Amino acid sequence: MEDLFGHSYPSTNKTLFADIILPVPIPRSFTYSVDPEIQDEIGIGYRVMVQFGKKRILTGIVAKVHQKAPEAYKAKPILDLLDDFPIVNALQIKFWGWMAGYYCCHIGEVMNAALPSGLKLSTESKVQIHPDFDLENPSFPMDERELVILEALEKNPEMNVDQLEPLVAAKDLHKIIKSLLAKKAILVYESVKEKYSPKIETRVRFSPEYLSESHKLNELFEKIKGKVKQENVLLKYLQQVPVFNDQALNEQGLAKKVLTDAGCSSSSIDTLVKNKVFETFKIKISRFDPIKVEEKSIELSQDQLEAYESIQHEFGTKSTVLLHGITGSGKTEIYIKLINEVLDSGSQVLLLLPEIALTTHLVSRLQKVFGDTMGIFHSRYSDNERVDVWQGVLSGKYNFIIGVRSSLFLPFDSLGLVIVDEEHESSYKQFDPAPRFHARDAALMLAWLHQAKTVLGTATPAFESFYNAQTGKYGYVKMDKRYGGAELPHFHLADILKDKKKNLLKLDFTRLMREKIQEALNNQEQVLIFQNRRGYAPYISCEECGWIPECEHCDVSLTYHQYQNELRCHYCGFKEKVPNKCQACGSEKITTVGSGTERIEENLSLLFPEARILRMDLDTTRSKYGYQKILEEFGSGNVDILVGTQMITKGLDFDRVSLVGIVDADRILFYPDFRSGERAFQQITQVAGRAGRRNKTGNVIVQTRRPDQLIFNHIIEGKYTEFYQQEMGERRQFYYPPFVKNIKIVVKHKDFKITETAAFQLKNLLVEIEGRKIILGPEKALIGKIKNLFHFEIWIKLERSTQAQEHFKHEMAQKISELHGDKRFRSVRFLVDVDPS
């Protein structure tokens, strides 16, 4: 507490209390008392250690400090204050609170998602010998295994429980510790363990005495003359660190690794250290390689400049702008200019990208402009790397972050601009685990909390966003020319059924598709083939009786993967060998049905034996750099055809791709869900955007059984708005978003009957809630059982007003916990998904 003159006083003698966010799924805040010693330091965003329940010690985050003692119970004290400065700021706490409220989850779940686990301290149980216990003179008989433990502790007075595990059979350990504890032979206590460790580098440099007088160095060389190895070390060092020119350089030293990499042995360096010629020291270094800024300023084309100015103009009255720019229209340069401007004004910038787009050229492009001031937040980063980025934001090292959805949680304190690239991308919304937030929507809230501007960039806006632009809530800027005057690709519809009748459909490919592929191959151009289904065949089947192998744990057929010759469940990971006989009738006539990427790849190699083919799907990109490797391979031009799932629709920019083929457009289009049309439009347009660049018009072949569908017309002609309006008519009529708010509740349990009953009872309770709403279901989910849990779904359609939503969500939470209180439904899980995808 400070007075007017900035003097600080110890706090008043009133006891302080703190509301702590704890990583537990309980919808309550927990109040602890603050001991006087830490009263002056504690504040919002500090990490603390508290006891929770009888045994658990947890780390939590201070959400609020106040003087109101809880009435119903006596607050436990905070055990320890863990930081010298807050690790989370007040805006973040607000953001967490909003997220928990909006997405109907617990704030502890938000905290878990927000903090890199390196910042979540873990406790470990440590064991030591009881001070009053005498091993030589035990007051009770001991068995051999107890003795083993005690002897180990004798040697090493502080051990954690894990370390003891190898000494005895794992199952017994708990028992032994318990009995030793009861006999007062040992003590068990919890200790906190910081998981994050900065990256440390060992460096060497001249000892100061050698440096102060230059003749000493000459003497040194005399002294070690003939000792080739040591000489070599010195020369290498001087080569890297020319201390003769500038003595100050010695201070920095040289990484020991540089010398060893250059062929100096570690022992020869050690000798120099032993003789006090060199000294070693350790410093913290960044996990990220330094990056040079290569291009400071960028030139905008006329179109880009106009778009940029329109955005600025819209920002005059609106805080969010939808930038609707077709693929290749050059949104990146506009981003760069906007980012530069905000950075110059001293504010921070966040650029969100979908997971899959983060390894692409966009990142390296931006890196060239922004260098080391740009932090990258990747989902494949290790935990230490994440903490490094987190601390980079805290320290001000990074004022610009480019990252995936979880980068929303970084400790920004003054965002000026948030850009959500590919804002339509459905992977921004995820279901598991909670919080089930939509990164675009959360970004808008985050920006609002910071009073920052937001740009939503896309070639195919999400209908929600376009609706907001149409109704004037967002500004709208359109770019419909390709950068450098390149033309849009030509679309061709290929009728699968027609070709089939005429026997022209070969191995899933229509005649038109085959001809166009051949043409591209002849011209040394590259081809992308899109099939949104991995594996070899979606299922196998007995020709005699129609038997189809299904997953033991889920309500799905097993996908055949030829490469490993196994059947796999794409929902739970279950695997089994391919049966050689039908398990129902014993027939050996088993065939594969349908085509996934594996089979498409095989078919292509049969149709075009001379072509070099590569496949990109979850199975070929599982390793850390798998995705990048395939992209590089394709980019190098050593590959003619790339077959892939969704993955190939993102971030591929290769000039030599002239043809894009979609094997089965119907699969995208006829998915049973109100968004299927929107999604089909987006996916087909996105993948088509990969065809043809700069100076060559590309081709897109869309194979379908229903070429008469109106949507194809809209896609082919690029008529987004017409398509939007047509779909909107239906959405309005049948109460779909954006005209209503959707909430989905998934009811899960291992017993079918219990799941069903719980779901129906919940519906009955929800119906009682006041306000206008439509409740659909419960219905068995599309996939009725996953991992041995039955799924039922309830869909709720609500008025859009915030008030109506908040009221409903609040009541709903009560009803769910009411139902949970019923002992029959104790173990039933109710998952709430707001704005489900």
Add this chain to the structure above:
DNA sequence: AGCACGCCGACT
């Protein structure tokens, strides 16, 4: 969620 407490069956 985790963890304790408490109440029942099958084992050294």
Add this chain to the structure above:
DNA sequence: GTCGGCGTGCTC
């Protein structure tokens, strides 16, 4: 007898 199965209740 006790160990351990899991149903129930609570966590500031």
